[in-house]
Amino acid sequence: MKHEIDNESLSSFLDGELDAAGMERVRVHLSECPDCVGQLESLRRAGGALKAASVRLPERARQAALAAGNRQASASHRGRRVALALAAVILALLVGGIWAKHFLPGMFSQIHGMISGAASSLGQ
């Protein structure tokens, strides 16, 4: 019998990856060709053997991946919290400074004078 079906078509048929016409063409051929039926079955068994020989990810690698990945996630979270806290402190100082200058002008001038005097004495 002339084989109209090549190995690639058989393999794609096995995975349902031919278009409808292709699937039908292979199906018809298989109904008449025991050799191709045998070849198809050997391809299927090969896949099954590979699956049967598959191994599990070692537990130490599993745990190490989760620990390292989660550690990074925690570090990023902590970093974000520190950045937020710092921003809050700076904002508080800014608001406090503006409030002091507006409501306590005398105290602000005194502080300004003290800083200027200290800077002058350091310059001498």
Add this chain to the structure above:
Amino acid sequence: MAPDRPTPEELVRRYGDVVFNLALRLTRNSADAEDLAQEALIKAIRALAGFRGESDPGTWLYRIVVNTWKNSLRWKASRFVRRFFSTEGDALSEPADVHSDDPTPEAAAEAAERAQAIEAAMARLEPDERAILVLRELDGRSYEEISRVLAIPLGTVKSRLARARSLLAESLGRRQEFDEARDR
């Protein structure tokens, strides 16, 4: 509907074994495979926050495995040093935990022989042919998904998968003939 973002635990539970098998077939060395699998999983977990579900999580993760492996090939000096000091050689060492609940010695011997036949076939395949086999047979990935993972055309996936399966079937068939002849 876009795939949901998995948690790190879900990612490792669902894809960890296939990741390791993919790493094993790419590196053909169990120690290197464990390193590769671990490194790829760590990268993926750290990148999860940015995962937007534009692709299936498995496809995304397997692509990380393949790219991480390709990057590791560039470290030729470190690989040479590892091999120089390693006592394992290039052959696969015993698998850590094979998927089998059958404890009989006969079943274990049969599994070992089958593994040898598979390894003989794998030795004749290119890395991407081995990767295609793993992604198709162990995780049922479509040809299109495999094409995206390996960044190769769809037609190439088809032809390489067919070749890989044929070689594997041939190797297993020769093993079966040998066993039958031996048992007569």
